[in-house]
Amino acid sequence: MxxxxxxxxxxxxxxxxxxxxxxxxxxxxxxxxxxxxxxxxxxxxxxxxxxxxxxxxxxxxxxxxxxxxxNGGQIVNSYSRDIDVIERTVGPKQAQLLGQMAFEGGRIIRERVARYDIQCDLKDGGVFAAMTSKQMGHLESQKRLWERFGHTQLELMDQRRIREVVACDQYVGGMLDMSGGHIHPxxxxxxxxxxxxxxxxxxxxxxxxxxxxxxxxxxxxxxxxxxxxxxxxxxxxxxxxxxxxxxxxxSMPCGTQVITTEPLGEELAKTLLPQDYCVEDCNYLLDYYRLSGDKRLIFGGGVVYGARDPANIEAIIRPKMLKAFPQLKDVKIDYAWTGNFLLTLxxxxxxxxxxxxxxxxxxxxxxxxxxxxxxxxxxxxxxxxxxxxxxxxxxxPHYPFPGGQLLRTPFAALGAWYYGLRDRFEY
Structure with a gap:
């Protein structure tokens, strides 16, 4: 067998x-x-x-x-489409119920970890990092939206403040969610x-x-x-x-890629993420990263539609990591892998x-x-x-991908290319 x-x-x-x-x-x-x-x-x-x-x-x-x-090991609240999108789709009554549940999953994880004494390097704090003023405006709206549903553990960060928690000069600001966090998944x-x-x-x-x-x-x-x-x-x-x-x-399986550095040591790790929060940027095709329990940087991003395994994962993700943290140019990558998630239209x-x-x-x-x-x-x-x-x-409501199973991958990839252009050119 x-x-x-x-x-x-x-x-x-x-x-x-x-x-x-x-x-x-x-x-x-x-x-x-x-x-x-x-x-x-x-x-x-x-x-x-x-x-x-x-x-x-x-x-x-x-x-x-x-x-x-x-996965990236990040505890991120709400859904892949936020509550305002749900509200426009199904109306306020159904959205109200779904909104009340949007922050429950993280609480369940913490309750399980505590009740069953699960050793999984649980850390509190997750950062949404804005790369443009438009993205920062979205985070301001998101904070107001989440607070409507009783989620108040949020802090908007300007450029000075985000530099205190992420040693990366790509960001104009961000939002810290202290009910977010990260785990060894x-x-x-x-x-x-x-x-x-x-x-x-x-x-x-x-x-x-x-x-x-x-x-x-x-x-x-x-x-x-x-x-x-x-x-x-x-x-x-x-x-x-x-x-x-x-x-x-x-639905359609899609692949995402992750790399993990060699151990960085306490001093270097603390210069990158001084409070040990996890981070994801606000792009449609986003990057995400955090420190492991033994002070490695775990960095992920990219999407392969149709769940094919790339030939060289490090070649895809390492440049993204170095764009965020050029000081890691001589750091060795110890692990690189891919995994599939399921995408709906x-x-x-x-x-x-x-x-x-x-x-x-x-x-x-x-x-x-x-x-x-x-x-x-x-x-x-x-x-x-x-x-x-x-x-x-x-x-x-759910719908099949255009073109059925044969054409769903190229159509989805075309959509991602379009949103990638929007990320790049800020429109």
């Missing part, structure tokens, strides 16, 4: 020691079968277990193998998986779902076993493949139900660390019969 290891990333190399979990080799029965042991699946499993459900999780590779264990997933098991949940690794037999008591088939359940939660996101064709039609998550008993959440569109933790709670609420918040997401 195939054994899929973690990619060669900094996160995998520095992960907390956890023994591999067995593959499913039998027929089992459960209340809820969760497909995917990333943040969405693990969050769902935890909330369900805490409410008395029997839960079995199937993972095609290892816990946190996909985006949950490869794979260690967060591993800690959540251990919490699932501490509550009696079962996780099978190297157990891809190859077929779902739908019906009153649906059955998920793996290469060597099957799980009969009352409910199924589909949480595969960009790594789901074509298991559920209805979900593949309205609206850049809003897709949540719903197939039939009476198959639930799903997918399509975080690059904004998933906080949203996935919220999604787990919302899905668990729906299975318990409390569907108001689930319905607020499920009622968001």
């Amino acid at each position: 195939a054994n899929t290891p973690y990619p060669e990333s900094y996160y995998a190399a520095s992960a907390n020691a956890v023994p591999p979990r067995p593959a499913l080799q039998d027929d089992v029965e459960t209340d809820v079968c969760v497909i995917g042991a990333g943040y969405t699946g693990l969050s769902s499993a935890l909330f369900l277990l805490e409410n008395g459900f029997k839960v079995t999780v199937l993972e095609a590779a290892r816990v946190g193998f996909g985006a949950s264990g490869r 794979l260690n967060l997933a591993l800690g959540e998986a251990a919490a699932v098991e501490s509550l009696g949940g079962t996780i099978y690794e190297q157990s891809p779902a190859v077929r779902i037999e739908r019906g009153v008591n649906p059955v998920v088939h793996t290469p060597q076993g099957k799980v009969r359940a009352k409910f199924i939660i589909v949480a595969g996101n960009a790594y789901l493949g074509n298991l559920v064709p209805e979900l593949a039609a309205k 609206s850049r809003l998550p897709q949540v719903g139900r197939l039939g009476d008993n198959i639930y799903y959440s997918q399509g975080c569109s690059g904004h998933g660390v906080t949203y996935t933790h919220l999604a787990g709670k919302v899905l668990a609420e729906a299975l318990r019969g409390q569907a108001e918040r689930f319905d607020a997401f499920a009622d968001l």
Whole structure:
């Protein structure tokens, strides 16, 4: 049987020691079968277990193998499209409910870390860095918008102030969100998986779902076993493949790239990010970076539509890093990797139900660390019969990419090229 290891990333190399979990080799029965042991699946499993459900999780590779264990590690609030866009799309009533949830994911992460003593280098503070006066104006509007929904841990920063927290001369200002922050993402997933098991949940690794037999008591088939359940939660996101064709039609896997330097040492690291906040710029095709627990710079950016793996990741990302921090020109890159996220045309998550008993959440569109933790709670609420918040997401309109699966990649790349020009020429 195939054994899929973690990619060669900094996160995998520095992960907390956890023994591999067995593959499913039998027929089992459960209340809820969760497909995917990333943040969405693990969050769902935890909330369900805490409410008395029997839960079995199937993972095609290892816990946190996909985006949950490869991302930039930044706790960023709201959604990939902000609440004002949602309000214009669906009206004030639905937007009000979604807005109230927009800052919940970060709170869930911190609660999980505290309750289950998860060692994942959690640090508070995230910076949105403006490269133009237009972007700064957007941040001023965003602060007012978020404060409308009760989110008040925000500080606008002028050029002098942002230089105190980021040693980079590209920025004209920014916004600090102290409820943002950063974590070692794979260690967060591993800690959540251990919490699932501490509550009696079962996780099978190297157990891809190859077929779902739908019906009153649906059955998920793996290469060597099957799980009969009352409910199924589909949480595969960009790594789901074509298991559920209805979900593949309205989404597209995309790749993003990350590099990690050699350890910089306490002194140099402190000159770059004196308060150890994470940073993302305000471009459409944005760059993001932060320090690791052992004082490396983790720097990511770029999008590859269709999720192809670039031949030379360092060649793509290192110039971006040096534009921000030219003082690192002689620093060695120890790790470079890529990972996939799932993009929707609206850049809003897709949540719903197939039939009476198959639930799903997918399509975080690059904004998933906080949203996935919220999604787990919302899905668990729906299975318990409390569907108001689930319905607020499920009622968001979604459309297939123009040209279908054949042409969705070139169309999306063309759109990104256009927005890249807007970033460059400030229009």
